[in-house]
Amino acid sequence: MYVKKVAVVGAGTMGADICYTIATRGIPVVLRDVDDAQLARAQQHIQELFDGRVGSNKMTAMDAADRMGFITFSSRLEDLTGVSLAIEAVTEQMRVKEAVFRELDRTLAPLAIIVSNTSALSISHLAAVTGRPDRVAGMHFFYPAHMMKLVEVIAGDHSSDETITTVMRLAEEIRKIPVRVKECPGFVVNRVLMASMAEVLRFKEERGLAAAEIDQTITEAKVAPMGPFFLADALGLDVAYEVAQHLTQELGERFRPSQELKTLIAEGHLGMKTGRGFYSY
């Protein structure tokens, strides 16, 4: 299916970065949020991304203004008219996402596709709240979405081949690398990352080594671009813990988060956002 106009729902950083990426390729995109202040912040963020491109001579000021013109910032449902594919990028809570999916299902044309940028929640569950489960899929971008190339394209129980093909093609059109993934907790990347992170957390606890020593060993050996403890701090220890708990329940003990992670969270140390986690900032 030809995607002539896209909507991104949820104007947080992720939604704004996705919107910017789509507009950069000259595809009309509506960035929708119910909060006008959030939309204003997103608009400023996107403007800064374009200014950065112009500043580093990657784009002319004229092209940047032209691409910015492909974006409609809107809190009005009417502006979703003509949208053939909507990307939901709201907060990672099932109830909030369900409400967005219901609203999109009511508002968009019957053939329009609805995808979720969720990193953890069930695509099949979201599909089931719509009257078009065959036209629902996952489109999981990585943070920061305008830089990271990968998009996991997730088929739910009822996603049609045409839906998956359309989402794969859109991902390619916006210069991403799409990979086809079946639904499972954590999908591919987060599942593998969390498995190795849990193993390294266990190693740290057994040996009583410092996080920095371990991270440094891993980055120096060039087996990963950043160490697991730095990654956990960046992600937020509460988020990492929640994901680890979920994967432990669904997939087994190998994902169980260490006692040290629990202790840090209990002490209010959640990583970069609180100024302290495995490291101090």
Added chain:
Amino acid sequence: MATETAWKVELLSRFQLATFLEAVRLLDEGIATAVDIDIAMRAGAGLAIGPFQWADKTGLDVIVHQLEKMEIAYGERFKPPASLMQKVARGQLGISTGQGYLAHHGSRTL
């Protein structure tokens, strides 16, 4: 000095084997292909080399040997997966034999 190196070797080994084992589980469950899992881990997690390319380069027989030692030391979670044992039994050891999790031709991965 020697002990310092020893913990580093073990850390890297556990990190890479845990990464590889989870990738094998995804493949065995039919979640994604080996090629796609490698692409995802490079493009999405910034790994220099995908877990299957790493395994094929290391040698699947070598990995079985490492896993068996880890299983004794740390338990079930390092048990060599059946699909890995099968490949080794068939003589598919990775790049050295032209076939492992991926197909290789000379130094080129197909």
